[in-house]
Amino acid sequence: MSENVLTMFKTVAERVDKRSFDDVTRESVITDLGIDSLSMMQIVGEMETELNLQIPDEDLVEIVTVGDLCSKVERRLAAA
Amino acid sequence: MAMKMRIEERLYREYMEFFEKAERERRWNIFNDVPWDQINPDAPEELALCAETFASVEMYLPDYVAGGINVVRDYFGRAWFQANWGYEESKHALALGEYLMRSGKRTKDEWFDHQNVVLSKEWELPFSTGRQMTCYGMIQEQATFLIYCKHRDFAKRENDECLRTIYDYIARDEIAHTRFYQSVIKILLEEDREGTLSDLAHVFANFEMPGVGLVPDYDTRILQMRDNGGIDRNIFIRKVYLPLLKYVGIDRHEMLAAQRRELEARRNRESIVETTSSAAE
Numbered sequence: 001m002s003e004n005v006l007t008m009f010k011t012v013a014e015r016v017d018k019r020s021f022d023d024v025t026r027e028s029v030i031t032d033l034g035i036d037s038l039s040m041m042q043i044v045g046e047m048e049t050e051l052n053l054q055i056p057d058e059d060l061v062e063i064v065t066v067g068d069l070c071s072k073v074e075r076r077l078a079a080a
Numbered sequence: 081m082a083m084k085m086r087i088e089e090r091l092y093r094e095y096m097e098f099f100e101k102a103e104r105e106r107r108w109n110i111f112n113d114v115p116w117d118q119i120n121p122d123a124p125e126e127l128a129l130c131a132e133t134f135a136s137v138e139m140y141l142p143d144y145v146a147g148g149i150n151v152v153r154d155y156f157g158r159a160w161f162q163a164n165w166g167y168e169e170s171k172h173a174l175a176l177g178e179y180l181m182r183s184g185k186r187t188k189d190e191w192f193d194h195q196n197v198v199l200s201k202e203w204e205l206p207f208s209t210g211r212q213m214t215c216y217g218m219i220q221e222q223a224t225f226l227i228y229c230k231h232r233d234f235a236k237r238e239n240d241e242c243l244r245t246i247y248d249y250i251a252r253d254e255i256a257h258t259r260f261y262q263s264v265i266k267i268l269l270e271e272d273r274e275g276t277l278s279d280l281a282h283v284f285a286n287f288e289m290p291g292v293g294l295v296p297d298y299d300t301r302i303l304q305m306r307d308n309g310g311i312d313r314n315i316f317i318r319k320v321y322l323p324l325l326k327y328v329g330i331d332r333h334e335m336l337a338a339q340r341r342e343l344e345a346r347r348n349r350e351s352i353v354e355t356t357s358s359a360a361e
Contacts, residue, residue: 037317038284038285038321038339040317041317041336045332045333049333057326060317061314064314
């Protein structure tokens with residue numbers, strides 16, 4: 001499942017930011033990828049919509065790496 | 081016409097409530113209320129540099145007032161708010177400038193030279209309509225409030241009670257301003273939700289703090305401001321974006337949909353410009 005979520009992140013990020021995110025790993029720091037905070041909110045929102053889940057706002061502010069986001073999505077999927 | 085009258089009345093009531101509270105609870109006097117005798121002369125240069133940065137941004141007041149008031153002059157409540165806003169903001173640059181001179185961190189000549197450099201450039205209105213400028217004001221004042229709070233703590237850590245007090249007064253003004261803008265946005269959302277959401281998405285997508293590209297050495301100053309204030313990159317989402325959406329009653333996903341539409345519209349505009357340019361060549 002973790003590969004699927006990471007792949008989804010790359011696809012959505014590419015759609016939102018109009019550039020490739022092929023080299024991204026779970027360890028990548030989101031701000032280092034040049035993704036600004038508003039684009040990040042958009043990426044999260046798109047993933048939530050596609051997977052029909054919702055990450056609480058208080059969890060969003062803890063996300064630093066791509067892996068942080070993937071883990072939160074995976075936990076929600078597992079709980080569903 | 082009926083909608084304009086209704087908005088006019090509601091904005092007037094909001095302004096009267098804001099102004100009554102400001103007159104009753106929030107007025108402060110630069111000569112009597114600031115403890116000028118509690119400046120810490122040994123405070124580090126970083127404290128002065130940050131104060132100078134804030135004073136510099138506040139110094140574009142003539143441009144903020146001129147641009148800001150004309151774009152909202154068709155609604156009494158908003159226009160009078162801008163006039164009062166100008167008075168309150170005028171004290172911010174004054175207090176910070178006085179601090180720099182009285183603390184001995186800047187001589188009078190240095191300060192006036194700096195003023196001339198700052199005012200040699202002109203701030204231009206970043207958005208063209210009253211509603212977009214209200215969105216901009218709401219975001220900018222919330223961000224500014226947060227930054228002043230962080231630097232109030234910095235001044236306290238450096239035992240400068242005078243600067244701590246100045247930042248405290250300024251932060252109180254800024255939060256009152258953002259609350260007014262929030263109330264106006266709530267009204268505008270009730271009257272035209274889709275249009276207001278679209279403007280808010282547009283402003284969020286193109287938002288920049290007012291000193292960008294104007295204040296000398298801005299990038300270096302901003303790094304200092306972030307380091308000393310403990311301001312990280314996520315703070316905009318945590319303390320500005322999410323709280324503002326919550327206060328005005330917009331769900332994150334509703335905002336996302338508006339942002340998506342805004343992005344599409346921008347891409348379409350860019351595509352039309354590209355096509356027109358290619359055709360012209």
